[in-house]
Amino acid sequence: MTILAIENIGKQFGSLKALDGIDINVEKNTFHGLIGPNGSGKSTLLKALAGDHFADQGTITFDGIDITHQPPEYRASIGLNFKFQITAIFPELSVYDNILLSVQSTASIWELIRSRSRASLNDKILETLEQFQLLDKAESLAGELSHGQQQWLEISMSVIRKPKLLLLDEPTGGMSPEERRATGELLLPIRKETTLVIVEHDLEWIKDICDNLTVLDQGKVLDSGTVDKIEKSNKVKEVYTTRV
Ligand SMILES: Nc1ncnc2c1ncn2[C@@H]1O[C@H](COP(=O)(O)OP(=O)(O)OP(=O)(O)O)[C@@H](O)[C@H]1O
Numbered sequence: 001m002t003i004l005a006i007e008n009i010g011k012q013f014g015s016l017k018a019l020d021g022i023d024i025n026v027e028k029n030t031f032h033g034l035i036g037p038n039g040s041g042k043s044t045l046l047k048a049l050a051g052d053h054f055a056d057q058g059t060i061t062f063d064g065i066d067i068t069h070q071p072p073e074y075r076a077s078i079g080l081n082f083k084f085q086i087t088a089i090f091p092e093l094s095v096y097d098n099i100l101l102s103v104q105s106t107a108s109i110w111e112l113i114r115s116r117s118r119a120s121l122n123d124k125i126l127e128t129l130e131q132f133q134l135l136d137k138a139e140s141l142a143g144e145l146s147h148g149q150q151q152w153l154e155i156s157m158s159v160i161r162k163p164k165l166l167l168l169d170e171p172t173g174g175m176s177p178e179e180r181r182a183t184g185e186l187l188l189p190i191r192k193e194t195t196l197v198i199v200e201h202d203l204e205w206i207k208d209i210c211d212n213l214t215v216l217d218q219g220k221v222l223d224s225g226t227v228d229k230i231e232k233s234n235k236v237k238e239v240y241t242t243r244v
């Protein structure tokens, strides 16, 4: 079942066609990787999906709803969450409070009063911290975490909201090889509830965690399909040997 249908999406910056008629179908509860050389349009596409900017051509349908021109807050309210390259945590607050704020900022006041007693909220936060190997850091200031742990905290701030779709732009950027490997493992369990669209430069890493890959080149889809298919694609090989 398709959860995200991207149809003929275009985005122009001046005379540059950063996205030039992109079509992608993302299946529910899969991990879908976006790869391609520098400047191929990966982040521009992710931003159009998140509502950080709007596509100037085409349609984006999420969970049956046309979101092409909807603001990010609306997209988040129907289960589409995103994390960009820049880390967005509150460094002066504890790790625990960062997650608490994240839950409280999305729950309606009625939800908070009705079902989220402090105890059940606390359980949920501790469970999420454990899932992302941050339990022993709960009381530390978020700004004191390692770069990798800060990325995990930010991802966990999205995951605790149980989004239907999570968009990640290079979550392992700047991580040590060990943190990078751990990130793959930490993400795998979210598949039960969440579909993932993820941009990454490290092909070996993304191949291991994704079901499907789409390769962008100069604002167009070069190829799309299972990891197996893309690994064997001559078109993709050519772009990666000539341009990366
Ligand atoms: N706000 C903007 N204004 C003008 N040009 C932009 C803007 N954002 C992106 N571009 C251009 O659009 C093209 C696609 O950029 P984008 O950031 O989407 O590439 P990318 O595939 O994410 O690259 P990287 O792998 O380096 O992150 C590039 O040529 C870039 O310079």
Ligand SMILES: [Mg+2]
Binding pocket: 042, 043, 044
């Ligand atoms: Mg980018």
